Amino acid sequence: xxxxxxxxxxxxxxxxxxxxxxxxxxxxxxxxxxxxxxxxxxxxxxxxxxxxxxxxxxxxxxxxxxxxxxxxxxxxxxxxxxxxxxxxxxxxxxxxxxxxxxxxxxxxxxxxxxxxxxxxxxxxxxxxxxxxxxxxxxxxxxxxxxxxxxxxxxxxxxxxxxxxxxxxxxxxxxxxxxxxxxxxx
Amino acid sequence: xxxxxxxxxxxxxxxxxxxxxxxxxxxxxxxxxxxxxxxxxxxxxxxxxxxxxxxxxxxxxxxxxxxxxxxxxxxxxxxxxxxxxxxxxxxxxxxxxxxxxxxxxxxxxxxxxxxxxxxxxxxxxxxxxxxxxxxxxxxxxxxx
Numbered sequence: 001x002x003x004x005x006x007x008x009x010x011x012x013x014x015x016x017x018x019x020x021x022x023x024x025x026x027x028x029x030x031x032x033x034x035x036x037x038x039x040x041x042x043x044x045x046x047x048x049x050x051x052x053x054x055x056x057x058x059x060x061x062x063x064x065x066x067x068x069x070x071x072x073x074x075x076x077x078x079x080x081x082x083x084x085x086x087x088x089x090x091x092x093x094x095x096x097x098x099x100x101x102x103x104x105x106x107x108x109x110x111x112x113x114x115x116x117x118x119x120x121x122x123x124x125x126x127x128x129x130x131x132x133x134x135x136x137x138x139x140x141x142x143x144x145x146x147x148x149x150x151x152x153x154x155x156x157x158x159x160x161x162x163x164x165x166x167x168x169x170x171x172x173x174x175x176x177x178x179x180x181x182x183x184x185x
Numbered sequence: 186x187x188x189x190x191x192x193x194x195x196x197x198x199x200x201x202x203x204x205x206x207x208x209x210x211x212x213x214x215x216x217x218x219x220x221x222x223x224x225x226x227x228x229x230x231x232x233x234x235x236x237x238x239x240x241x242x243x244x245x246x247x248x249x250x251x252x253x254x255x256x257x258x259x260x261x262x263x264x265x266x267x268x269x270x271x272x273x274x275x276x277x278x279x280x281x282x283x284x285x286x287x288x289x290x291x292x293x294x295x296x297x298x299x300x301x302x303x304x305x306x307x308x309x310x311x312x313x314x315x316x317x318x319x320x321x322x323x324x325x326x327x328x329x
Contacts, residue, residue, distance in 0.1 A: 026220055030212065030213070030216035033215065033216050033219060034216070106211045106212075106214040106215035106218065107211045123200075123208070124204070124207050124208050127204050127205065127207075128208070146205050147208070147212050177201060177204065178198060178201050181204055
C-alpha cells in the first residue's frame with residue numbers, strides 16, 4: 001500500500017473541514033444570534049469561529065465531538081465580545097441588537113388560532129425578557145439547554161463548568177423564567 | 186426520548202414548558218430567516234462598524250489631547266504664579282533691608298554714643314583706675 005502524501009492528507013483534512021462547516025454552521029449561528037440578538041454580529045462571530053477552527057483544525061484530536069469543540073470556540077468569542085463591549089464605553093454596540101419584544105415576533109403559525117398565536121407571542125417575549133436579565137453564564141447554559149437541546153454533560157464540556165454548576169445555573173435561569181411568566185398572568 | 190418528553194420531566198410547570206417550546210420555535214424561525222437572507226448586509230455592517238470605530242477613536246484622541254493640553258496649561262500657569270510670588274517676596278525683602286539701612290543712616294550720633302558707652306562699661310570692669318596702685322603704696326609707707 002502506497003503511503004499518503006502530505007498534499008493528499010491536507011486535501012482530505014480540507015474536505016473534512018468543509019463538511020464540518022456545512023453541518024454545524026447553522027447551529028453556531030443560531031446560538032450566537034440568540035446570545036447577542038444581533039444578526040450582523042452573529043454572522044461576523046460565526047465567521048470568526050470557523051476561521052479560528054480552520055486555523056486550529058490540525059490540533060483537533062477528536063477527544064470531544066466537533067460540535068462541542070466549535071461551540072467552545074463560539075462561547076469564548078462571545079465572552080471576548082462582552083468583555084470588549086464593557087471596555088469600549090463610548091461605543092454603542094447595543095444599538096444594533098434587536099429589542100426583546102421584536103425578537104419575540106418570530107413565531108411559526110403552526111396550527112394555532114389567532115388567540116393562541118397572541119398568547120404564544122407574549123410568552124416568547126416574557127422568556128426573552130428573563131433571558132436578557134440573566135448573567136452571561138446563565139444565559140449561555142440556558143440557551144444551550146433549551147434552544148440547542150444539549151445534554152448536561154455536553155453543556156459542561158462546552159462551557160468548561162462542572163455538571164453540578166450547569167444544573168445550578170439552569171435552575172436559577174428557570175426560576176427567573178417562571179417568575180417572569182407568573183408576573184404577566 | 187424526544188426533547189419535549191425530557192422537557193416535561195425537567196420542567197414541572199406546564200405553562201413554563203409550553204413557553205420554552207414557543208421560545209425555541211421562535212429562535213429557530215428567526216435564525217432560519219436570518220441565515221438564509223442575502224449576505225450583502227454583512228459588508229454594510231462591517232463598514233458601518235468601521236465608521237463608528239473611527240469616530241470612537243477620533244473622539245478618544247480629541248479627549249486625550251484636551252486632557253493633555255489642559256494639564257500643560259495648568260502646569261504653565263502654576264509655574265508663572267510661583268515665579269510672580271518669588272519676585273514679590275524678593276522685592277519685599279529688599280524693601281525691608283533698604284528701610285533698616287535708611288534708619289541707621291538717619292541717626293549716626295546715637296550709634297556712636299551707644300558704642301562708646303559699651304566700650305567704657307567693658308573697660309571699667311577689667312582695668313583698675315589709673316592712680317590706684319600709687320595710692321596703695323603711699324598708704325603702705327605712711328603706716329610704716
